[in-house]
Structure formats: C-alpha cells, structure tokens
Amino acid sequence: MHEFGHVMHGVLSNTDYASQAGTSVERDFVEAPSQMFEEWARRKESLSLLPQFCSPACPAVDDDLLGRLSTARLYGAGMRYSRQHLYAAYDMATSGAASTEPLALWDTMEGETPLGHVPGTQFPGTFEHIISGYAAGYYGYMWSEVLALDMLSVYGTNLMDPRSGAAFGARYWRRAARRRRQRWFASFSAASRPTPRSWPRLRARGPRPSH
Numbered sequence: 151m152h153e154f155g156h157v158m159h160g161v162l163s164n165t166d167y168a169s170q171a172g173t174s175v176e177r178d179f180v181e182a183p184s185q186m187f188e189e190w191a192r193r194k195e196s197l198s199l200l201p202q203f204c205s206p207a208c209p210a211v212d213d214d215l216l217g218r219l220s221t222a223r224l225y226g227a228g229m230r231y232s233r234q235h236l237y238a239a240y241d242m243a244t245s246g247a248a249s250t251e252p253l254a255l256w257d258t259m260e261g262e263t264p265l266g267h268v269p270g271t272q273f274p275g276t277f278e279h280i281i282s283g284y285a286a287g288y289y290g291y292m293w294s295e296v297l298a299l300d301m302l303s304v305y306g307t308n309l310m311d312p313r314s315g316a317a318f319g320a321r322y323w324r325r326a327a328r329r330r331r332q333r334w335f336a337s338f339s340a341a342s343r344p345t346p347r348s349w350p351r352l353r354a355r356g357p358r359p360s361h
C-alpha cells in the first residue's frame with residue numbers, strides 16, 4: 151500500500167516540469183503523500199466499497215471487522231517504532247565523522263535492542279535508503295507520518311469525498327514541489343503547523359481498536 155502511494159504521487163502530479171513531479175520534493179516531504187494514502191486501506195468509507203469490486207463471498211466491512219483490523223495493525227506498534235528508531239540511529243551513526251565498519255556497527259547497535267542481533271544476518275546489505283540519498287535523513291519517516299496525518303485533515307471524516315480530494319489535489323499535486331514545505335503547510339491551513347509533538351494527537355484521530 152505504501153509503495154502504491156508513491157505511484158499515486160507520481161501519477162497525480164500536475165506540474166509544468168517533470169523535474170517537479172512525483173517525489174521530487176523536499177526530502178521530508180517525499181514520504182508524506184504515500185503515508186497519507188495508507189489511510190485509505192484502513193478506513194471504513196473506502197474499505198466498505200470493496201464488495202462492489204470483489205467476490206460476493208467477501209466478508210462485509212463492518213465496525214467489528216475494522217476494529218479487529220486496527221487491533222492487528224497496532225499489535226507490536228511499539229516494536230515497530232523502536233525498529234524505526236534503530237534504523238534512524240544507525241543511519242546517523244554511519245553518516246557521522248567517525249569511520250566505522252558498517253556490519254560491526256550494526257551488530258553492536260542491533261545487539262543492544264531487546265530482540266538482539268541474530269548472528270549471520272546482514273540487514274545493512276538490504277538497507278538501500280542509506281546509499282540512495284536519504285543519508286542521515288532516515289529519521290524522516292516518523293516526521294513524514296506527522297505531515298501525512300496533518301494533510302489528511304483536509305478530508306475530515308470522509309476520505310471518499312470528491313470535493314475534498316479536488317481541494318487537496320489543487321493544493322498538493324500542483325504546488326508542493328514548487329514550495330518550501332513550511333510555506334506549503336502555511337498555505338494549506340492557518341491552523342496546520344505540525345510539529346513532532348503533534349504526532350499523538352494526529353495518530354489518535356485514526357481508527358482505534360474496539361477492544
């Protein structure tokens with residue numbers, strides 16, 4: 151779903167120059183649209199449309215099912231965010247002034263986490279972001295979630311509202327790459343000045359487990 155969000159980011163871009171389309175935005179703005187689109191895979195107003203396109207045998211999307219989906223998604227969330235923190239810390243450590251042997255550094259840092267390091271695994275060999283321009287910016291994923299949830303507020307309680315979609319499109323798909331992120335948010339909403347401290351409030355707006 152997240153990668154499909156990147157596809158949508160590129161497909162919906164409406165800029166004069168290709169170099170300003172898709173993810174050609176400020177680094178901490180690259181992930182925000184795709185993270186925002188993830189919400190369509192969680193909300194009732196979009197998921198309840200599935201039976202129109204799937205087999206009649208598909209289960210109805212009701213509050214009970216959504217509650218269980220949300221519970222499953224939030225299971226281990228602390229572990230997931232801790233892992234994200236580890237990735238960011240490793241990213242920062244490898245981008246520092248001190249010369250380090252990447253695998254030895256990873257073994258040490260992962261070894262200090264509750265789950266520890268599994269001998270023989272070599273996660274850094276698959277950590278493509280670290281050499282693809284993110285540099286010491288991998289921490290941005292958490293920040294992007296703040297931005298994504300704030301951007302989502304334009305839809306209110308109905309992600310399928312076409313007027314909200316058009317309003318967002320006019321503001322984002324055409325203009326985001328041409329503006330500094332802070333200025334774009336200022337134009338987006340006078341009340342919309344997300345900070346890292348906004349995360350719990352914004353996350354709490356989303357679907358919560360029903361039990």
Ligand SMILES: [Zn+2]
Nearest residue numbers: 152156181184
């Ligand atoms: Zn992404």
